[in-house]
Amino acid sequence: MPQTTFMPDARAAIRSISFGEAIREGILEAARRDPAVFLMAEGVDDPSSVFGTIKGIGKELGAERSVEMPIAENALIGIAIGAAMSGRRPVISLQRIEFALLAIEQIVNNAAKTHYVSNGQHRVPLVLRMVVGRGWGQGPEHSQSLEAMFSYFPGLKVVMPAIPREAKGLIAAAIEDDNPVIFIEHRWCQFATGHVPEGYYRENLTGSHLHGSGNDVTIVASSYMTLEALRAAEALKEAGCAATVIDLRVLRPLNMGPIFESVRKTGHLLTVDTGWRTLGLGAEIVARVVQECFGALKTAPRRIGLPDHPAPSSRGLVRDFYPSAESILIEAGELADVNPARLEAARRDLAAQRAKVPIDVPDPFFRGPF
Amino acid sequence: MNAASNEAPLLLRLYREMLYIRSIEQGIADRYAEQEMRCPVHLSIGQEATAVGVCHALTREDRVYSTHRCHAHYLAKGGDLKAMLTEIYGKAAGCIGGRGGSMHLMDLAAGMFVSVPIVGSSIPLAVGGALADKMANNDHVDVAFIGDASVEEGVFHESANFASLHKLPMIFVCENNLYSVYTPLNRRQPPRPMTDLATAHRIPSAHADGNDVEAVYKLTREAVMRARSGKGPSFLLFDTYRWREHCGPNFDNQIGYRTETEYETWRKRCPVESARAKLRAAGLLDDAGDTAIAAELKHMVDAAFDYAKAAPLPLPAHASDHVYA
Numbered sequence: 104m105p106q107t108t109f110m111p112d113a114r115a116a117i118r119s120i121s122f123g124e125a126i127r128e129g130i131l132e133a134a135r136r137d138p139a140v141f142l143m144a145e146g147v148d149d150p151s152s153v154f155g156t157i158k159g160i161g162k163e164l165g166a167e168r169s170v171e172m173p174i175a176e177n178a179l180i181g182i183a184i185g186a187a188m189s190g191r192r193p194v195i196s197l198q199r200i201e202f203a204l205l206a207i208e209q210i211v212n213n214a215a216k217t218h219y220v221s222n223g224q225h226r227v228p229l230v231l232r233m234v235v236g237r238g239w240g241q242g243p244e245h246s247q248s249l250e251a252m253f254s255y256f257p258g259l260k261v262v263m264p265a266i267p268r269e270a271k272g273l274i275a276a277a278i279e280d281d282n283p284v285i286f287i288e289h290r291w292c293q294f295a296t297g298h299v300p301e302g303y304y305r306e307n308l309t310g311s312h313l314h315g316s317g318n319d320v321t322i323v324a325s326s327y328m329t330l331e332a333l334r335a336a337e338a339l340k341e342a343g344c345a346a347t348v349i350d351l352r353v354l355r356p357l358n359m360g361p362i363f364e365s366v367r368k369t370g371h372l373l374t375v376d377t378g379w380r381t382l383g384l385g386a387e388i389v390a391r392v393v394q395e396c397f398g399a400l401k402t403a404p405r406r407i408g409l410p411d412h413p414a415p416s417s418r419g420l421v422r423d424f425y426p427s428a429e430s431i432l433i434e435a436g437e438l439a440d441v442n443p444a445r446l447e448a449a450r451r452d453l454a455a456q457r458a459k460v461p462i463d464v465p466d467p468f469f470r471g472p473f
Numbered sequence: 474m475n476a477a478s479n480e481a482p483l484l485l486r487l488y489r490e491m492l493y494i495r496s497i498e499q500g501i502a503d504r505y506a507e508q509e510m511r512c513p514v515h516l517s518i519g520q521e522a523t524a525v526g527v528c529h530a531l532t533r534e535d536r537v538y539s540t541h542r543c544h545a546h547y548l549a550k551g552g553d554l555k556a557m558l559t560e561i562y563g564k565a566a567g568c569i570g571g572r573g574g575s576m577h578l579m580d581l582a583a584g585m586f587v588s589v590p591i592v593g594s595s596i597p598l599a600v601g602g603a604l605a606d607k608m609a610n611n612d613h614v615d616v617a618f619i620g621d622a623s624v625e626e627g628v629f630h631e632s633a634n635f636a637s638l639h640k641l642p643m644i645f646v647c648e649n650n651l652y653s654v655y656t657p658l659n660r661r662q663p664p665r666p667m668t669d670l671a672t673a674h675r676i677p678s679a680h681a682d683g684n685d686v687e688a689v690y691k692l693t694r695e696a697v698m699r700a701r702s703g704k705g706p707s708f709l710l711f712d713t714y715r716w717r718e719h720c721g722p723n724f725d726n727q728i729g730y731r732t733e734t735e736y737e738t739w740r741k742r743c744p745v746e747s748a749r750a751k752l753r754a755a756g757l758l759d760d761a762g763d764t765a766i767a768a769e770l771k772h773m774v775d776a777a778f779d780y781a782k783a784a785p786l787p788l789p790a791h792a793s794d795h796v797y798a
Contacts, residue, residue, distance in 0.1 A: 167608065178597040178631030185601020212591055213598060220577050222570035223795040257796050281798035
């Protein structure tokens with residue numbers, strides 16, 4: 104949460120690094136433990152190094168384990184699948200999720216199904232890192248959030264970390280997993296900083312992480328929207344409303360247990376994700392909650408997502424496109440029947456904070472410890 | 474095939490393997506109308522020489538990656554016959570438990586690594602297998618069986634580019650049977666030597682009559698040696714012909730996409746008959762020998778069909794197994 108929530112003395116003892124640096128550490132720790140791990144990327148030695156996530160990895164692991172990827176995504180992802188079926192553990196880093204669209208045939212037919220079709224004889228331990236997200240006029244084909252599409256396929260695991268410490272443990276777990284894992288990183292999460300332990304550790308790929316245990320409203324968020332939801336939860340607290348924020352983290356297999364448990368307690372559900380609202384993640388979560396916890400619901404669940412049009416480039420056109428802490432605050436506050444005046448005051452505070460930062464750059468607010 | 478046959482002359486062994494595959498494919502065609510094999514079948518009748526010639530040049534550890542038309546590759550690589558037929562019959566004892574049917578045949582112990590029924594889809598898997606073999610420095614060779622339509626797919630060129638760049642130990646074996654389903658080659662590709670496509674990727678190529686099993690074997694052996702010695706991939710083009718319909722047990726010359734004359738021309742170039750004639754001319758096969766081989770194969774094939782028909786279906790409770798490892 105905000106920097107103001109922890110003591111200066113404590114801060115000196117906490118190692119704080121960026122999400123991107125945390126991903127890099129996670130890849131390196133996993134690769135050092137298992138010589139079968141190797142990295143592939145278009146521009147594997149690029150100075151930009153995908154937000155620093157693969158910086159110097161070739162030097163650390165050796166050229167043989169750092170393979171340049173020709174601009175041929177379908178074959179190269181297929182090649183990674185073939186290598187994975189042969190006992191290697193490839194990690195592919197794509198600069199943007201849209202490049203994966205060129206390889207959908209390999210991902211959907213061979214990565215997702217080979218273990219199943221082979222009756223368990225083949226394994227595909229593969230990690231496909233894909234960057235999603237917004238900012239600086241990236242526009243319709245450089246900033247899509249396609250996680251719902253990948254989450255549609257049984258056989259794929261889909262992971263979306265939000266928090267630096269968890270990102271490191273989740274990427275290590277993804278690399279060690281015997282299944283194909285789509286690992287989706289929001290570009291604005293890359294700039295978030297927070298406490299990240301040194302050395303090797305892993306997070307389980309079994310589900311969500313709960314932030315807080317408020318009894319008033321359940322907010323299910325994913326990826327960057329978790330950061331906005333946490334900010335909204337702080338503001339809600341000021342307005343007298345205690346929220347539980349559930350960071351989904353693993354979209355498939357989808358573990359609904361903690362969501363059901365929380366909704367049974369709060370009676371109110373709000374979902375917020377980075378994708379389109381229609382047929383999106385929120386639709387699945389709301390449907391399952393309604394089926395499973397209908398009696399516990401005090402209000403109709405609500406979903407926040409993107410409106411039904413592509414992401415435009417101009418900062419003028421995106422002003423109302425992306426959900427924010429502000430829109431999460433309003434929807435959650437209304438669900439929990441927060442006093443309108445207090446809600447409006449909290450909204451004004453949030454708006455004033457965000458007004459200091461242009462709409463198309465990451466908010467430096469998101470610094471841990473989380 | 475059985476150990477004793479390893480003592481026999483090469484062509485006799487190749488002939489026997491082709492006849493073995495022909496008997497099984499014929500057996501499927503004969504029984505398909507019973508509607509007990511309830512999945513699409515893409516028969517290899519007429520194309521046995523490419524499968525047998527190529528696989529005979531490989532060791533058991535070398536791996537084959539195939540397509541929807543995978544029966545002959547599976548059998549030639551030494552895949553288990555009962556596991557194949559039970560798979561086509563949708564039975565629990567199938568090579569993949571009834572999860573894929575005829576188009577997904579595999580037998581890991583035999584090096585029949587995978588079959589994928591989307592054109593071109595298995596090519597990068599073979600390249601990835603070869604990359605893993607090169608990383609492991611293990612002396613194995615990976616073979617991607619492809620058809621003439623595969624080279625129209627972008628993924629072929631993407632894969633060839635990478636295989637050549639990294640000098641991977643693999644072979645692209647292109648079986649040109651002149652048709653993609655009902656569409657002839659000349660409506661899909663400009664007139665050009667298909668081997669030029671390999672040249673464009675600096676992959677050496679060779680071209681032969683795909684119905685001449687000895688020629689196929691000889692070229693493959695050279696490509697295997699090249700791959701094993703670290704010199705990189707090869708592209709082998711073999712001309713052949715599918716006798717039956719694209720998918721199913723029947724002849725379909727009457728529906729109008731190819732002529733009876735063309736079919737007859739190719740049928741006279743039957744790979745099995747050609748090998749038989751050569752063996753007889755060389756005095757390596759007589760009537761009694763040929764009859765004995767046919768009887769032995771018939772017994773083996775009939776027994777395998779009986780086994781597959783009688784085998785139990787898998788239970789629905791297992792349909793959701795193995796989604797995740």
